[in-house]
Amino acid sequence: MFENLQEKLELALKRFRGQTTISEENISEAMKEIRRALLDADVNINVTKKFVEDVREKAIGQEVKGKVMPEQLIVKIVHDELVATLGGKQSELVFSSHPPTVILVAGLQGSGKTTFCAKLAKSLRKKGRQPLLVACDIHRPAAIDQLKLLGQQIGLPVYAQPDLKDAVKIAIDSLTYAKKFARDVVIIDTAGRLTIDEVMMEEVKSISQNVKPTETLFVCDAMIGQDAVTTAKAFHDMLSLTGIVLTKLDGDTRGGAALSVLSVVGKPIKFVGTGEKVDALEPFHPERIASRILGMGDILTLVEKAESEFDEKQAKELEEKIKKNQFTFDDFLDQLKTIKKMGSIRDLLGMIPGMDKALKNVTIDEKAFNKVEAVILSMTKEERNNPKIINGSRRSRIAKGSGSTVQDVNRLIKQFDDMSKMMKNITRGGKSRMMQNFKMPGGMGF
Ligand SMILES: Nc1nc2c(ncn2[C@@H]2O[C@H](COP(=O)(O)OP(=O)(O)OP(=O)(O)O)[C@@H](O)[C@H]2O)c(=O)[nH]1
Ligand SMILES: [Mg+2]
Known part of the structure; x- marks a missing residue:
């Protein structure tokens, strides 16, 4: 995960190894490299600027005291800044006090929405919830079957009306079904499109207005980098997102999406997908991801x-x-x-x-x-x-x-x-x- 970024940050921070003070000079050089590392990782330019400025400000004027070496000090400052950029604290899923909690899942085609719905359902069931998956992608022919198959695999019910070409009605009906069969979380899988298009936006907006979701999650393919973040912003303007899901973090992701999304969209990452299997879902912990980016490992997740x-x-x-x-x-x-x-x-x-x-x-x-x-x-x-x-x-x-x-x-x-x-x-x-x-x-x- 984020190997390249990790490597470059490490190189930048290595400058402080063996040094006894933090000076304007060594900071300047290191900041240049950090800036380049972030831009290479496809981090949004404004996010990069702010990151570098904040680190510089915190580093200058830091006194190197006692046994703490400049390198350790600067690593800590960069770590803290990464944590802040990634959202600070973990942002947990919110549940409605009047069940069912409705979770609307939206995003571009192939971003991993359907897979995420199944992963989330499985992890919620482990926590004692009774999720219902709802197949609202009526546009791609095999979409309903895909969700049903995943439902079967994880042993959870899937609500679908294969003959009905009205995603909004399916979503509304699924709530009645959930209440009748005591399902306390309804996860709605929606259709994806290659780019943001008006028809799709109207459809998902109408679903949202009708089911009034507690959570509206935007599923974003981390491999696409900050372009995905721009799309997330468009969805947010339309749907008022409550959180972001970053998928495919197991792939060759540079980190741009993860580090840019909070500042661009203003909504936290709540989950990350780390594989194709239904178990490959992790709650997003800024602190732990920051540690991973700096090559410090993540024992807690393990x-x-x-x-x-x-x-x-x-x-x-x-x-x-x-x-x-x-x-x-x-x-x-x-x-x-x-x-x-x-x-x-x-x-x-x-x-x-x-x-x-x-x-x-x-x-x-x-x-x-x-x-x-x-x-x-x-x-x-x-x-x-x-x-x-x-x-x-x-x-x-x-x-x-x-x-x-x-x-x-x-x-x-x-x-x-x-x-x-x-x-x-x-x-x-x-x-x-x-x-x-x-x-x-x-x-x-x-
Ligand atoms: N490596 C990896 N692959 C993933 C992850 N999440 C989803 N995929 C794969 O990405 C592909 C698309 O996933 P779907 O869940 O069908 O995506 P979708 O957004 O529902 O796609 P549409 O319904 O066509 O818009 C599948 O091959 C998944 O196995 C992930 O976290 N890591
Ligand atoms: Mg799908």
Whole structure:
């Protein structure tokens, strides 16, 4: 995420390394580079100007006291400015005191609206809400089916009227349906267009006037950069947005949209999409994103991801098994699946401070887990429960069955062995249960 910006900011800030004071001179040079870094990342020119000015003002006149080095001081100032530019505090979703809460989702074609609706529904359900998805994109032929399929995938209802060519009526009817079936959050997916066009704007405006949404979220493809922000402004003028959703942050985004949107539109980013899967949604925390931009990692998000995927009861059972030395390949397989649900391995590792940079030129085989899975699945139930019986001939059979080599199988069994021992030690050490689970696959070589 934002690798380029990260790299350039780091270079600019490096100027202060080894220096003992902050002077007009070193600030001037560094500010030039920061300015260039931001403009290269496609940050809006006014936002860039303000950013640089604010940092300069705060940095000049700062006394370097005690053990604090100029570099640390300036990194802190830039970090704080990034946090402010990104919105300061996290801006949470607002719920209506008279359910259902209506969330209207709008944006340009292909920005990720439909995917976001499903992601949001899934995450709200996890928090105990009862969402209803509403298919109001009557223009693209397959749009309704796409939402229905996503609904099926996450096990949530989708309200649609495939034969009705009136998005406004569908939206109004969905509210009646929601009340009748006690759905407390209604998420309305609307049609997208290639550019802002009047017919579409009128349609979505009319939906908005009729359903009076609590939240109107504009879904914005972060890959498009600040152009997307200009569109967001046009939508805001028409719909009074309450928040922005930045999607495709997992791609090669330069950061322009993220850093410009608040100042241009005046509305906060509430969520970011970090992948195609329905789990790839994160609440937007300015502080954490700022840390990521500065290569400081984002441990908090990592821990939250782990916590949301690990089931307390399962973890307890697992702990017992580990204590009794009964941890099997089947348990291991379950753990792998949980980790896979958390997202791409590179993204996860990148949240550990310093790792993003360390991994820069390292290729991570995202499919490494699949290979491990294939090997385990080629074992018989007995072998999975009691790895000790896996002798030479069994190993070559497993290798053949999984399309891998005997060395791969040997390595996995060895790693499994080492890991079981390591886990036993950790359990004895009494660390938090969640972190034990989380550490396990770390033993798997990637
Ligand atoms: N990498 C990545 N892809 C995403 C993300 N969100 C959506 N996509 C992909 O972007 C494409 C478009 O997503 P949709 O959800 O259909 O977008 P939409 O805005 O509903 O599109 P229209 O209804 O045609 O206007 C799909 O291939 C999604 O899988 C994301 O956060 N990251
Ligand atoms: Mg759609």
